[in-house]
Amino acid sequence: xxxxxxxxxxxxxxxxxxxxxxxxxxxxxxxxxxxxxxxxxxxxxxxxxxxxxxxxxxxxxxxxxxxxxxxxxxxxxxxxxxxxxxxxxxxxxxxxxxxxxxxxxxxxxxxxxxxxxxxxxxxxxxxxxxxxxxxxxxxxxxxxxxxxxxxxxxxxxxxxxxxxxxxxxxxxxxxxxxxxxxxxxxxxxxxxx
Amino acid sequence: xxxxxxxxxxxxxxxxxxxxxxxxxxxxxxxxxxxxxxxxxxxxxxxxxxxxxxxxxxxxxxxxxxxxxxxxxxxxxxxxxxxxxxxxxxxxxxxxxxxxxxxxxxxxxxxxxxxxxxxxxxxxxxxxxxxxxxxxxxxxxxxxxxxxxxxxxxxxxxxxxxxxxxxxxxxxxxxxxxxxxxxxxxxxxxxxx
DNA sequence: CAATATACTTACTAACTAATCAGTAAAAAA
DNA sequence: TTTTTTACTGATTAGTTAGTAAGTATATTG
Numbered sequence: 001x002x003x004x005x006x007x008x009x010x011x012x013x014x015x016x017x018x019x020x021x022x023x024x025x026x027x028x029x030x031x032x033x034x035x036x037x038x039x040x041x042x043x044x045x046x047x048x049x050x051x052x053x054x055x056x057x058x059x060x061x062x063x064x065x066x067x068x069x070x071x072x073x074x075x076x077x078x079x080x081x082x083x084x085x086x087x088x089x090x091x092x093x094x095x096x097x098x099x100x101x102x103x104x105x106x107x108x109x110x111x112x113x114x115x116x117x118x119x120x121x122x123x124x125x126x127x128x129x130x131x132x133x134x135x136x137x138x139x140x141x142x143x144x145x146x147x148x149x150x151x152x153x154x155x156x157x158x159x160x161x162x163x164x165x166x167x168x169x170x171x172x173x174x175x176x177x178x179x180x181x182x183x184x185x186x187x188x189x190x191x192x193x
Numbered sequence: 194x195x196x197x198x199x200x201x202x203x204x205x206x207x208x209x210x211x212x213x214x215x216x217x218x219x220x221x222x223x224x225x226x227x228x229x230x231x232x233x234x235x236x237x238x239x240x241x242x243x244x245x246x247x248x249x250x251x252x253x254x255x256x257x258x259x260x261x262x263x264x265x266x267x268x269x270x271x272x273x274x275x276x277x278x279x280x281x282x283x284x285x286x287x288x289x290x291x292x293x294x295x296x297x298x299x300x301x302x303x304x305x306x307x308x309x310x311x312x313x314x315x316x317x318x319x320x321x322x323x324x325x326x327x328x329x330x331x332x333x334x335x336x337x338x339x340x341x342x343x344x345x346x347x348x349x350x351x352x353x354x355x356x357x358x359x360x361x362x363x364x365x366x367x368x369x370x371x372x373x374x375x376x377x378x379x380x381x382x383x384x385x386x
Numbered sequence: 387c388a389a390t391a392t393a394c395t396t397a398c399t400a401a402c403t404a405a406t407c408a409g410t411a412a413a414a415a416a
Numbered sequence: 417t418t419t420t421t422t423a424c425t426g427a428t429t430a431g432t433t434a435g436t437a438a439g440t441a442t443a444t445t446g
Contacts, residue, residue, distance in 0.1 A: 002393075023215040023299045025433060036395055041435060043393095094295060101354040102287060102295050106216045116358050142373050150363065151370045154351030155344060161294040162343065165309050170343065177344045180335050181374035195423075218403065229425055234405060236423090 005043045007033050013054045017093040021051055021103050048111045055114040058096050062121050066128075074132030074139070075193075081126065082175065082193040085156045089171045094160040097122065097153070123149045139182045152178065198236045200226050206247045210286040214244055214296050241304045244293075248307040251289050255314050259321075267325030267332070268386075274319065275368065275386040278349045282364045287353040290315065290346070316342045332375045345371065
């Protein structure tokens, strides 16, 4: 993949996370990268093509994380996940799920499909890690791991949204509350993610 | 308040919840209401004025809910809250927090302040209800009610986002998971919100 | 070396955007 | 009854948007 193409996708990703898909324009990419708006259309004829490309890269990132952390414990996998969100929080960036799902109904069908695929892929990863951590006796929760994954992702996603508005400390406060309920042994208070 | 003004705010509210603040135009309001775009500017000189008006109405709605449910139990108050979200879910509408916080950094300062005020007001209400329900022995959780309110709102907000993408049943699945952790007596499984 | 493909630029457009300003009819106030 | 205010319409605009078509320099291939 050409440098320009990669830079376009990278900046689009950043803009989606910082300002939203419907709030950035081809110009917001063209100016910083010092290319013409037509250069972006050369790689991505329609804006939705650019959106889909950003999602595909995220999808591959998730796959990489999964493959790269196969041999880690469930707890370590979850630490990795939380680390990603903590980094985003420091950069005042929300996650793609938090940015794209509110605009879902403004997207065309192919991009909606990609958004859905991305959500399912992330949730599947989290569910797997949770199940593993539960098997290890590190975490405790009732019901299916897939349902608990929804709750975990929901907390991480919202903490990014709210910490931009209410202050960055919100992130750790929410994480603490989430963990409180999943501590394998409620007498032990030192589990950290 | 004139009918036209009220209709404009009402439709703007719906459009924000369905498509997002940056994805609707004055035309999307003018055409269905059969008024000219200048009529909207008459009441709301700038789009941010319209946004702020929508938030102010929501703020008053929350105040009304609070005053109107003062004498209810904490559990009943929470049932009321969940009912509001459940109705939104049926209409494929997300909540204002879920719609406006992702776009937060694209707003001008006065509107950001209003968004923040709205978030704090809603969280305060939930915290109060949670504390009350805990005092009644109906719910159980550790730490401050304000922190738990973040988790509750986070779940409700995200469930609206995700249920549009993954199917409406997501809403109840997430609610069940949330409640599992807050059951006062873990042997009793019949608490419902 | 010639032909072709790649990676753009220049120049443009049609459609839409929020916003403005000068009217105007009707209601309310003086 | 005159004046003022309210609640708009009509007409327009400056700026932005995604998107296109035609051209060009450079690298790749036959």
